[in-house]
Amino acid sequence: MSFFHLFLIGIIIGTAMIIPGVSGGVIAVIFGVYDKMIYSLINLSKEFKKNFIFLFILGLGILIGAIWFSNVMMFLYKKHEVLTKLSFIGLILGGVPFLFKEVKLKNEKINYMAIIITFIVSLVLWFFSKNIFQIDLDSDTSSGIINFINLFLAGIIYSVGKVIPGVSGSFLLIIIGMYEYVLLVMAHPITIGLRQLNKLIPFIIGLAVGVVIFLKLINHLLKNHYGLTYSIIIGFVLGSIPALIPSTYFSLIEVIILLMSFILSYKLTKHN
Numbered sequence: 001m002s003f004f005h006l007f008l009i010g011i012i013i014g015t016a017m018i019i020p021g022v023s024g025g026v027i028a029v030i031f032g033v034y035d036k037m038i039y040s041l042i043n044l045s046k047e048f049k050k051n052f053i054f055l056f057i058l059g060l061g062i063l064i065g066a067i068w069f070s071n072v073m074m075f076l077y078k079k080h081e082v083l084t085k086l087s088f089i090g091l092i093l094g095g096v097p098f099l100f101k102e103v104k105l106k107n108e109k110i111n112y113m114a115i116i117i118t119f120i121v122s123l124v125l126w127f128f129s130k131n132i133f134q135i136d137l138d139s140d141t142s143s144g145i146i147n148f149i150n151l152f153l154a155g156i157i158y159s160v161g162k163v164i165p166g167v168s169g170s171f172l173l174i175i176i177g178m179y180e181y182v183l184l185v186m187a188h189p190i191t192i193g194l195r196q197l198n199k200l201i202p203f204i205i206g207l208a209v210g211v212v213i214f215l216k217l218i219n220h221l222l223k224n225h226y227g228l229t230y231s232i233i234i235g236f237v238l239g240s241i242p243a244l245i246p247s248t249y250f251s252l253i254e255v256i257i258l259l260m261s262f263i264l265s266y267k268l269t270k271h272n
Contacts, residue, residue, distance in 0.1 A: 003057050009033055010061020015069040017062065017161070018170060018186070019091060024062070025164055033058065038163075041215055070186035077180065082246040086258040089244050092237060094265025099234050108227030115235040122239020148202045154178045155206020156213075163214040164233060172236070174243050 009031045017024035028034035037058065040051040076084040103110055154173060161169020173179040185200060221229040 003053075006033070006054070006057050007061040010058040010063075011065035012061075013058075014062035014065025014067075017066050018069045018073055018183070019088070024162060024169070038215065038219075041211070042219070066186055070183050073183055074187045077183070082248060082250050083254050083257055085244045085246050086250060086254050087261040089241055090258040090261025090263075091265040092241060092244075094262040094267075096234065096237060097266060099230055099237065103227050103230045106226050108230075110234075111228050111231035114228055114231040115238070118232045118235025119239040122236050123242060150178070151200075151202040152206035152209075154182065155203040155208075156210035158182070158203075159207050159210025159214055162207075162211055163218050172240070174240060 009028075012031070013024045013028055025034060028037055036054065040055050044051050044055070073084075100110065157172050158169040161172055170179060173182055182203065185203075218229070
C-alpha cells in the first residue's frame with residue numbers, strides 16, 4: 001500500500017469519526033488497516049521506524065479528514081438540525097446489524113441482559129448530561145477545574161470509538177452532551193484551539209490516555225469475553241438514539257433521508 005493510498009484512507013476514517021453513528025474503526029476494518037493500526041500502536045517500540053511512519057501518515061490523514069468535515073457538520077447542525085439528527089439516527093441503526101454479525105462470526109452468544117442494562121445506563125447518562133457535563137468557555141477561575149475534568153473525561157470517552165470497531169466516538173460525545181463543543185473546536189482548531197489551549201489540551205490528554213488504556217483493555221476483553229463485550233457495545237449504541245430524536249415534527253422528506261442513511265450505513269458495514 002502506497003503512502004498516498006494510506007493517507008487517503010486516513011482522510012476517510014477521519015471524516016467518518018465526525019459523523020455520529022459511523023465508526024472510524026469500522027472504516028479502518030473495511031479498508032484493511034485496522035489490525036495493522038492496532039498492532040503498530042501496541043508494538044510501537046518494535047520496528048519503531050516502520051510503525052511510526054505508518055501511524056504518522058494514517059494519523060495525518062485522519063486529522064485532516066476530521067478537521068475539514070467538522071466544518072460541514074457545523075453548517076448542517078445550524079441550518080438543518082432536524083434533518084441532520086434524523087440522518088444520524090439512520091446511520092446508527094444501520095450499523096447495529098454489523099455488531100450482531102461480529103458476535104455470530106465468532107460463534108459467541110448475545111447477552112441481552114447486558115444490552116438492556118447498558119441501554120438504561122446510556123439513557124441515564126443522556127438525561128443528566130446537561131447538568132453534569134457543561135463547559136463554561138469563558139471560565140478561567142475555579143469552575144475551570146471542572147471544565148478540565150469534563151474535557152479530560154470526554155477525551156477518554158471519545159477514545160472508545162477510536163479503538164472499538166462499530167462504536168462511534170461522536171455519538172458517545174452526544175450522550176454526555178459534548179459533541180457540539182468538540183465539533184466547534186475541531187472545525188476551528190487554530191482560532192479556537194490555540195486561543196483556548198486550557199480547554200483543548202485536557203481533551204487531547206484524555207484521548208491519548210484513553211487510547212492507551214482501551215487498546216489493552218479491548219484486546220483482553222475481545223479475547224476472553226467477546227460476546228459480552230459486543231453486547232455492551234450494542235446497548236450503548238441503541239441508547240444513543242433518544243438523545244437525537246428531534247422535539248419537533250418532521251416531514252416525509254426527512255423520514256426518507258433517515259431511511260437512506262440507514263441503508264447507507266447498513267451497506268457500508270455489511271460488506272466488512
